Amino acid sequence: MTAETGFFRGKSLGATSLLTFAILSLAWFVGFASRLFAIVRFESIIHEFDPWFNYRATHHMVENGFYNFLNWFDERAWYPLGRIVGGTVYPGLMVTSGLIHWVLDTLNFHVHIREICVFLAPTFSGLTAIATYLLTKELWSAGAGLFAACFIAISPGYTSRSVAGSYDNEGIAIFALQFTYYLWVKSLKTGSVMWASFCALSYFYMVSAWGGYVFIINLIPLHVLALIIVAAMQYARARISRQQFMTLFVGGLTFFGILAVVVYFGLVWGGYVAPFSGRFYSLWDTGYAKIHIPIIASVSEHQPTTWVSFFFDLHITAAVFPVGLWYCVKNVNDERVFIILYAVSAVYFAGVMVRLMLTLTPAVCVLSGIAFSFTFEKYLRDDEKSSTKSDSDRQMYDKVTKKGKVDLGVRAVGTAAASETAEDGVGVNSRSLVSVVLVLFLLMFVVHATYVTSNAYSHPSVVLQSSNSHGDRIIMDDFREAYHWLRENTADDARIMSWWDYGYQIAGMANRTTLVDNNTWNNSHIALVGKAMSSNESAAYEIMRELDVDYVLVIFGGVIGYSGDDINKFLWMVRIAEGEHPKEIKEANYFTDSGEYSVGPHASDIMLNCMMYKMSYYRFAEVRMGYNQDGFDRTRGYVIGKKVRAVFHSRQAICEETIVQDITLEHIEEAYTSENWLVRIYKVKKPENRPTIKKSERQVRLESKRVAKV
Numbered sequence: 001m002t003a004e005t006g007f008f009r010g011k012s013l014g015a016t017s018l019l020t021f022a023i024l025s026l027a028w029f030v031g032f033a034s035r036l037f038a039i040v041r042f043e044s045i046i047h048e049f050d051p052w053f054n055y056r057a058t059h060h061m062v063e064n065g066f067y068n069f070l071n072w073f074d075e076r077a078w079y080p081l082g083r084i085v086g087g088t089v090y091p092g093l094m095v096t097s098g099l100i101h102w103v104l105d106t107l108n109f110h111v112h113i114r115e116i117c118v119f120l121a122p123t124f125s126g127l128t129a130i131a132t133y134l135l136t137k138e139l140w141s142a143g144a145g146l147f148a149a150c151f152i153a154i155s156p157g158y159t160s161r162s163v164a165g166s167y168d169n170e171g172i173a174i175f176a177l178q179f180t181y182y183l184w185v186k187s188l189k190t191g192s193v194m195w196a197s198f199c200a201l202s203y204f205y206m207v208s209a210w211g212g213y214v215f216i217i218n219l220i221p222l223h224v225l226a227l228i229i230v231a232a233m234q235y236a237r238a239r240i241s242r243q244q245f246m247t248l249f250v251g252g253l254t255f256f257g258i259l260a261v262v263v264y265f266g267l268v269w270g271g272y273v274a275p276f277s278g279r280f281y282s283l284w285d286t287g288y289a290k291i292h293i294p295i296i297a298s299v300s301e302h303q304p305t306t307w308v309s310f311f312f313d314l315h316i317t318a319a320v321f322p323v324g325l326w327y328c329v330k331n332v333n334d335e336r337v338f339i340i341l342y343a344v345s346a347v348y349f350a351g352v353m354v355r356l357m358l359t360l361t362p363a364v365c366v367l368s369g370i371a372f373s374f375t376f377e378k379y380l381r382d383d384e385k386s387s388t389k390s391d392s393d394r395q396m397y398d399k400v401t402k403k404g405k406v407d408l409g410v411r412a413v414g415t416a417a418a419s420e421t422a423e424d425g426v427g428v429n430s431r432s433l434v435s436v437v438l439v440l441f442l443l444m445f446v447v448h449a450t451y452v453t454s455n456a457y458s459h460p461s462v463v464l465q466s467s468n469s470h471g472d473r474i475i476m477d478d479f480r481e482a483y484h485w486l487r488e489n490t491a492d493d494a495r496i497m498s499w500w501d502y503g504y505q506i507a508g509m510a511n512r513t514t515l516v517d518n519n520t521w522n523n524s525h526i527a528l529v530g531k532a533m534s535s536n537e538s539a540a541y542e543i544m545r546e547l548d549v550d551y552v553l554v555i556f557g558g559v560i561g562y563s564g565d566d567i568n569k570f571l572w573m574v575r576i577a578e579g580e581h582p583k584e585i586k587e588a589n590y591f592t593d594s595g596e597y598s599v600g601p602h603a604s605d606i607m608l609n610c611m612m613y614k615m616s617y618y619r620f621a622e623v624r625m626g627y628n629q630d631g632f633d634r635t636r637g638y639v640i641g642k643k644v645r646a647v648f649h650s651r652q653a654i655c656e657e658t659i660v661q662d663i664t665l666e667h668i669e670e671a672y673t674s675e676n677w678l679v680r681i682y683k684v685k686k687p688e689n690r691p692t693i694k695k696s697e698r699q700v701r702l703e704s705k706r707v708a709k710v
Contacts, residue, residue: 016142023146024133028126031153034450035122035163037458042475044118044165047460049501049518051167052508055117057085058094058167062101062113069094076513077503078525079495080548088519092176092209093169096120121162121171128162129153131178132365138185139328139339140370143377148369151445156452157313157361163457170358173210178362180206180216181342184223185335215359219345223338230337294579295523298572301355310350312456313357315448316441317368324367327374343367375438379431462505464562464678476560482553482679483509485672490551497544498553499533499566499573500526506553515547527580530573533566533612534585540611541667544684552668552682556616558633558640559623559677565635570612571597599633603641615682618663618670623677 038047046055061069070086077083097116104111129149137145152158161170183199186192207213237245296302310318325343328336343363350360459465464476486496487510495513496506503517516526532543544552557565566573570590577585589606592598599613607613617640621631631640671683 020142020146024130024149027129027149027153031125031129032122034154034453035125035159035458037163037454038460039118039164041458041465042460042463044115045460045462046114046117046167046508047163047165047462048168049461049504051117051165053504053518054093054167054169055114056504056508057089058097058117059113061091061094062098066095066098074507076507076511077517077519078522079513079515081522081525083519083521088521090169090207090209090211092205092207093120093167093172095208096172097167117167118165121166121168122164124172124175125153125158125162128158128175128178128362131175131182132362135178135182135185136366136369138182138189139335139366141373141377144366144369144373146369147372148366151317151365151368152362154446154449154453155314155317155361155365156449156457157357157364159449159453160313160457161358163453165460169210170212173206173212174358174362176202176206176209177212177216177359181338184220185338188335188338212359219338219342222341222345226337226341227334293523294572294575295520295526298569298576301353303354305351305354305357309354309357312452313361314364316445317364320371320441321364321367324369324371324374327370328367339363339366372438372442376435379435462509464560466560476676476678478674478676478678479505480509482672482674482681486510486512486551486553486681489672494550495548496551496553497529497532497547497549499529499555499569501569502553502555515549523576524580527577530577531581531585533570534574534577534590534610536606536609537611537614537665537667539584541684544667545687549684551671552611552615552684554612554615554680554682556620556677556680557635558616558620559625561634562678563635565616565678566612567599567616568635573612598638599636599640600638601641608641614663614665615668615680618665618680620677621662 038045046052057069057072060072064072069091072085074083074085097113097120100120101111101113101116104116129152132152133142133145133149135145136148158174161168162174180199180202183195183202187195187199203213203216206216233245233249236248240248314321321343325340328340332340346356346360346363349356462477462479464478466474466476468474483506486494486506490496490512492511493513495515496510497515498506500516500518500520503514503519506512506514507517516522516529520526528543528547532540535543555562555565556567557563558567571587574585574587574590578587589604590597590610591607592602592604594602596602599607599617603613617631620633620640624630625632625634629639632638633640665682668682668684670680672681673679
């Protein structure tokens with residue numbers, strides 16, 4: 001958009017550039033500031049699970065160098081297998097942080113690498129806004145680009161992965177995604193080899209930073225294929241009849257589609273092409289992962305997206321972006337075919353997997369920017385035209401009056417001017433009303449985005465927050481408390497068994513060896529841990545001895561009402577274990593007779609005697625909370641199935657009461673329980689040097705009494 005069109009009509013090029021710079025700078029600042037809620041409320045800390053490994057890997061690279069990082073074998077992960085880190089990570093995130101750290105050190109700004117990791121994603125949010133502006137400007141206009149930049153700067157769908165402390169690949173990958181798309185569209189419009197080279201370099205950076213690069217590697221060829229098909233259709237349509245054209249189009253599309261499928265399966269069958277992963281198949285069949293690979297379905301971000309999530313993460317832009325998509329279809333050209341394909345494919349994939357809402361958000365922001373820009377531009381342009389026309393008519397009427405030549409023709413001109421002025425008055429009122437409504441929608445979007453960012457996406461998973469009856473804030477720091485205990489009170493080579501969700505945090509904060517972690521590359525190893533958690537204590541002890549386990553860590557939320565604990569995840573442990581050990585573990589055995597998953601009095605005996613149940617509820621019946629009875633689980637909402645009981649017996653005419661613990665431990669012992677019972681750690685007992693002798697057999701019985709001879 002030039003200085004003579006759109007929002008910047010009548011402004012000089014310098015004023016236009018200054019206004020653009022000011023808006024983009026403000027978008028960067030607002031985007032950065034809105035992501036700092038967690039820092040202000042808590043402290044500078046790494047969030048979630050994956051970011052802890054990314055931080056640990058970055059720290060290792062900074063301390064030991066990039067070459068050592070590429071050859072790093074992590075012996076603290078996946079014991080006893082270990083993990084080759086260099087070939088199993090996307091190093092773009094680590095290299096970016098390390099490069100920033102090196103530049104600051106060179107300039108004598110000595111900043112700890114953790115602070116760079118914490119603030120990296122908020123900083124890149126501003127770069128993402130600029131990249132979105134450049135892309136939208138190439139697709140439509142500068143005004144639309146400014147709208148899109150402001151949208152993506154605070155959109156909850158993008159903020160969820162880029163708040164301060166969320167040191168994950170997506171924090172920089174969305175910038176690389178948008179910038180690569182911009183360079184692709186730019187090279188397509190200009191035909192310049194220079195822009196194409198820049199696009200290739202940006203794509204290389206994108207590949208090094210995020211596994212979602214497959215979205216680009218498929219979308220760009222799809223765009224090229226669409227342009228080829230459109231060009232062929234235009235060429236054929238001018239030379240054959242409409243009926244022949246439709247026959248050729250449908251037949252050709254069917255033939256090439258079948259041919260592509262046959263060629264693909266032939267290459268897979270011949271071993272020339274590797275088959276798609278389970279995550280890819282789950283994009284086309286939402287029930288595939290739950291049946292064949294339950295570990296994929298067990299991850300919450302791999303679940304299908306609900307309608308509420310679309311509104312929650314996109315707000316008004318979810319309803320507006322189809323308008324922008326229609327404008328692009330109505331005014332289609334080569335580059336707008338790209339955003340059409342991008343939006344349609346992203347909408348489908350976001351509906352299948354909630355995690356892919358992240359890839360939909362940039363397209364929604366671009367198309368919403370186009371919709372708002374086109375609407376405002378149309379109304380503002382009409383106002384200017386009507387105002388200019390009214391002024392010219394008024395001047396003509398004044399000139400005629402001054403000359404005194406008020407004849408019938410002049411009266412006609414005056415009547416026409418008055419009638420147009422009245423019509424313009426109605427039009428101005430209508431357009432003003434629509435403009436005010438749109439501005440209110442924009443303000444509502446800002447309020448919603450700020451609220452969601454503050455209350456939903458700015459709470460670190462390692463620190464929980466609650467409030468008492470007086471409204472005072474209560475901080476529950478059980479996770480870091482337990483990890484610190486492990487770091488200070490266990491041997492340096494101690495092996496910790498837990499569910500894979502907590503592997504990265506244990507290695508990052510406790511610096512101890514784990515059996516499984518969030519990399520989930522070995523399903524059999526995870527299934528073995530799930531089998532140990534699902535088995536009775538004796539069977540689990542054999543597994544733990546085979547794996548050289550020293551401590552077992554479980555998360556239990558029954559005291560404080562924390563719903564993300566291991567009891568609520570337990571069925572996934574059972575399903576994953578059943579996939580590898582179907583003879584020993586069966587999911588149906590962990591349900592009640594009525595088919596309900598319960599830990600209450602009606603729970604099955606297998607459920608009540610499994611390791612997960614015992615470790616979670618050991619000594620729990622001794623705890624009484626409020627007006628609830630002993631053993632009341634606040635997360636599940638009922639009393640547990642096993643708890644302490646009173647046994648009465650009489651001795652010398654006196655009735656005595658003995659407390660008997662229903663849940664007893666034989667092969668493990670409680671080592672540590674955090675303040676709010678959220679993290680419980682058990683020590684695995686070492687096997688005895690000799691077999692246990694029953695008490696009745698400990699005394700040596702003499703068959704005959706021997707007397708010493710004098």
